[in-house]
Amino acid sequence: MGGMPVPRPQDAVPIRLTLDDDDTPTSVIDALFISRFASGEQPYAQTANIDPAKRDAPLLPPGATVLRRSSGGNGRTAVLAEGEGWTLLAARWQQTLDVTVTATSDExxxxxxxxxxxxxxxRPEPTPENVTMGFWYFSPGRGPRRTTRQITAASWQDVRGNYTAPVGSAFDELMKTTPDDITGRLLLLHGPPGTGKTSALRTLARSWRDWCQVDCVLDPERLFNDVGYLMDIAIGRDDEEEDYDNGADGSEGADGGGDGAPGGKRWRLLLLEDCDELIRGEAKHATGQALSRLLNLTDGLLGQGRNVLVGVTTNEDLERLHPAVVRPGRCLARIEVGPLTRAESVAWLGTDEGVGREGSTLAELYALRRGGTPASVPGQSTAHSAGLYL
Structure with missing residues (x-):
């Protein structure tokens, strides 16, 4: 039977380029690059993302002809080049590099x-004080993105004196945790601002780097309200998983799934900082499904078969947190990080000048050491308990 001819994909989707005042030279480069793929002239594409990338990386194979080059004031550069049967687009933003090639064959x-x-x-030479940490964020038009940075993290021995005695004892146990010790999947640090919760997490990343990749989620409020974003981070792809034996120098998509023994899959710790709205008592009503998805990631179906831990910091008091978050069995550790006592503060600072009657937070002590005066509210006590369990 005869019929209407089926249009080719490139004919069914005509290419039109419209420019306005908001477009930039890189917008033109992007459009020119995709044209050969859209027309079917070069129907195969391969992409690589490199982070961090060398600043002087050539990015062009031998024999490439540069067609367009753009350097923007926002730090983004783009190069469009071609060779026989292929076209290449290399786009760099800060330390992140995206390279895509279209060609007449996949090979x-x-x-x-x-x-x-x-x-x-x-790949800088690893040093004892440097740790590779990942940072997740959602980019409009590009979706979930992960970038890595080398951060400086002190050893636990060097910073233990920054924490009051019972908190230090709890961190002693947490710092030496191994995959065999993991029971709960949630790590909860709570307490007033300036007590050193973030500093402790940096040190934890250093202590665990042999078996755990630490990633910080920069937009946690979006993570648990966007199922696609959550799946990209929490589930990942099995072909991206890496073994312990690959070392602790960062791994894209090392999302676990092994048995937690050396030679198995690396664990990941997802850090969500200052998530007060997500886990306080009225969170289920205020944030819809976000809290449920967080809990599902820690001990529900979503987290099954994946070696994923979730670390949450909050300034809320324990009594104000949702009971489902703090129930026994869910937390690997739940530590309230409070100010140092007056005696501990005086010992840390070397003088009692400026130290409050109830002690001081770590931030206040650093301000006093620098010669500043910590901000305070008259008549408000800074005393906090340090309840914890591990």
Missing amino acids: LAREVLELAVRDAAD
Whole structure:
């Protein structure tokens, strides 16, 4: 039977380029690059994301002809180049590099991409005080993105004196935790601002780096309200998982799934800082499904088969937290990080000048050491208990 001819994809989706005052030279480069893929002239594409990338990485394979180059004031640069049967777009923003190749065959696209990104990754020599930490965020138009940075983290021995005695004892146990010790999947640090919760997490990343990749989620309020974003971070893809034996120097998508023994899959700790609205008592009503998804990630179906821990910091008092968050069995550790006592504060500072009657927070002590005066509210006590369990 005869019929209407089926249009080719490139004919069914006509390409039109419209520019306005909001467009930039990089917008034009993006449009020019995608045209050959859309038309079907080069129907195969391969992409690589490198973070961090070397600043002087050439990005172009031998014999490439540069068609367009743009350097923007916002730090984004883009290069459009071509060779026989292929086209390449290399876009850099700060330390992140995206390279995409379209070609007449999948084999050619892979070959050109490998040549372009060869030796482009910047892998600094690991040092005892440096830890590779990942940072997740949602980018409009690009979706979930992960970038990595080397952060400086002190050893636990060096910073233990920043915490009051019972808190230090709880962190002693947490710092030496191994995969075999993991029971609950939630790590909860709560207490007033300036008590050193974030500093403790940096030190924890250093203590656990042999078996756990630590990633900080910069927009946790979106994470648990966007199922696609949550799935990208929590589930990942099995072909991205890496073993312990690959070392602790960062791993894209090392999302676990092994048995937690050396040679198995690396664990991941997702850090959610200052999530007061998410886990306080009225959270279920205020945030809809967000709290349920957080709990599901820690001990529900979503977290099954994945070696994922969730670390949450909050300034809320324990009594104001949702009971489902703090119930026994869910938390690997629940530690209230409070100010140092007056005696501990005086010992830390070396003088009693400026130290409050009930003690001081770590931030206040650093301000006093620098010669500043800590901000305070007259008549408001800074005393806090330090209830905890591990």
